[in-house]
Every structure is written in structure tokens, then in C-alpha cells.
Amino acid sequence: MSTSGKSSSNLFQRLxxxxxxxxxxxxxxxxxxxxxxxxxxxxxxxxxANTIKIAPMARHVKITSRDLEGKKLVALTFDDGxxxxxxxxxxxxLEKREVPATFFMLGSKARNxxxxxxxxxxxxxxxxxxxxYHQNLIRIAAAAAESDINEAKAVLRDILGxxxxxxxxxxxxTNDRIRNFVGTPIILWSVDTLxxxxxxxxxxxxxxxxxxxxxxxxxxxxxxxTSVDAVPTLVDTxxxxxxxxxxxxxxxxxxxxxxxxxxxxxxxx
Ligand code: NI
Numbered sequence: 602m603s604t605s606g607k608s609s610s611n612l613f614q615r616l617x618x619x620x621x622x623x624x625x626x627x628x629x630x631x632x633x634x635x636x637x638x639x640x641x642x643x644x645x646x647x648x649x650a651n652t653i654k655i656a657p658m659a660r661h662v663k664i665t666s667r668d669l670e671g672k673k674l675v676a677l678t679f680d681d682g683x684x685x686x687x688x689x690x691x692x693x694x695l696e697k698r699e700v701p702a703t704f705f706m707l708g709s710k711a712r713n714x715x716x717x718x719x720x721x722x723x724x725x726x727x728x729x730x731x732x733x734y735h736q737n738l739i740r741i742a743a744a745a746a747e748s749d750i751n752e753a754k755a756v757l758r759d760i761l762g763x764x765x766x767x768x769x770x771x772x773x774x775t776n777d778r779i780r781n782f783v784g785t786p787i788i789l790w791s792v793d794t795l796x797x798x799x800x801x802x803x804x805x806x807x808x809x810x811x812x813x814x815x816x817x818x819x820x821x822x823x824x825x826x827t828s829v830d831a832v833p834t835l836v837d838t839x840x841x842x843x844x845x846x847x848x849x850x851x852x853x854x855x856x857x858x859x860x861x862x863x864x865x866x867x868x869x870x
Contacts, residue, residue, distance in 0.1 A: 672845035673815040676852045677702040678790065679823035680731050680769060683710055683717045691829045692724060698836050701725050703849040705769040708733035708753030715760045722761055727848035729767030729788065730754055739774045747782050767849055775865065786860040788849050790820035791868035800827035802834050809835060816856055816870025
């Protein structure tokens with residue numbers, strides 16, 4: 602050991618005499634390596650912190666562990682999406698306020714935004730079908746209506762890896778043939794915010810507060826920026842009035858209602 606130590610120190614001494622600049626080069630190189638290592642560990646720890654903050658499971662647990670004791674319950678529902686323009690912003694708002702919602706998606710839009718569909722599900726929201734192309738099912742041929750319903754189910758099944766268990770027919774229109782065919786409960790609404798028509802937060806909140814009650818199903822559309830804009834005030838106002846938010850299936854469960862395929866529900870109380 603001492604021999605090799607001696608010979609290596611002799612080597613350094615000899616190198617030092619022959620190449621006096623080598624010491625500086627080695628020192629500078631070592632410093633640079635240390636600096637790069639420090640930068641890399643700082644970047645990766647920042648990334649870890651972000652990952653933990655947006656972890657979908659943490660979010661989901663948070664949403665489902667809210668205290669619902671003594672609260673009036675409502676289901677916020679969003680139709681006609683998902684939209685890459687507006688749905689991500691809505692998800693951010695819902696996450697921040699810990700509000701689970703139900704999204705009745707169009708198969709045609711879901712097919713174009715599969716990652717967004719998965720994100721909605723991962724973040725603890727419920728997804729139902731709003732058919733494939735938003736046709737008025739009672740005005741088209743029965744076979745066309747059935748294939749529209751089936752196509753949307755297949756698209757959502759492919760993306761989510763499981764069958765959807767709720768349907769909202771476009772315009773709320775159904776007939777006996779559709780009810781017999783649809784294979785899931787049909788969820789309509791008890792509060793129509795008219796958010797597609799009167800695009801102000803004041804109107805959306807005002808209509809909701811005048812029609813809402815325990816077990817209400819509130820109809821909105823996540824494709825309008827103005828609807829998304831209204832959500833923070835709507836959520837805060839409902840909470841100030843003793844309401845808490847659940848998905849449609851949770852609402853049925855909390856109210857002891859067994860949802861039946863083909864049956865139509867306007868509210869769950
Ligand atoms: Ni619609």
C-alpha cells in the first residue's frame with residue numbers, strides 16, 4: 602500500500618514539474634463535474650416535487666375522502682366535451698376546489714382526445730356517454746340511433762378499459778325503443794343552467810341557486826369558456842349554502858337509489 606502511495610505521489614510530483622498547468626486543469630474539471638451533479642440533483646428533486654403534487658391517486662383519495670356528513674348533495678355534470686381548449690382548465694378548477702364531477706362525453710370528441718378522457722377518469726370524476734355524434738335520437742332511424750349509442754360505448758370502453766355505466770341522451774330526448782336498447786340508466790337533469798345560451802357567471806349561478814335542492818343534477822357544458830369561468834363562483838356559492846359535490850353514481854349510492862338500466866332520472870333524492 603505504502604509503495605504504491607509513494608510511487609503515485611512521485612508520479613504526481615513528476616507530472617507537476619513537467620506540466621505545471623495540469624493541476625489547474627484537473628481542479629477546474631473536478632469543480633465542473635461537481636457543479637453539474639449539483640444542478641442535476643436540484644432539477645430532479647424539483648421534478649419529484651411536481652410529480653408528487655399532481656399525482657392522480659393522491660387527488661382521487663382527497664376527493665373521495667371529503668366529509669359529506671349533514672350536507673345537501675348535488676352532482677355537477679358537464680356535457681358535449683371533452684375539449685382540449687376548455688376541459689383541462691375546468692379540471693384544474695375542480696382539482697383545486699376538490700370537486701368531483703360527472704362528464705357526459707361525446708364519443709366523437711373522446712376519440713380525438715383519449716389522453717384527456719383518461720385524465721378526467723384518473724382525477725376522480727365519473728364519465729358517461731352522451732352518444733357518438735349528438736344526434737336527436739328520436740328523429741333518426743332506430744338502427745342509426747342504436748349504432749350511435751353503441752359506437753360511443755365502444756370508443757369509451759377502448760379508452761377507459763371498462764364499460765361506461767351512465768348515458769345522457771342529447772337534448773334529453775328518449776323513447777321506449779331507446780330506453781330498452783341503451784343498457785344503462787339515463788341521467789337527465791333537474792337544474793338547467795342554460796350556460797350555452799346566457800353566458801354569464803351571474804346567470805349560471807342565479808339559475809342554479811333558484812332551482813337547486815338536495816339530490817339535484819346540474820347541467821352544464823365544458824365546451825364553453827364562459828361555463829368554465831362560472832365554476833369557481835358556482836362551487837363556492839353552493840358550498841356557502843350547505844351543498845357538497847358527488848358524482849352521479851355516488852349521489853345515487855348516498856341516497857340509497859339503485860340505478861336501473863333504461864330508467865330515466867332527473868334528480869336523485
Ligand atoms: Ni348535449
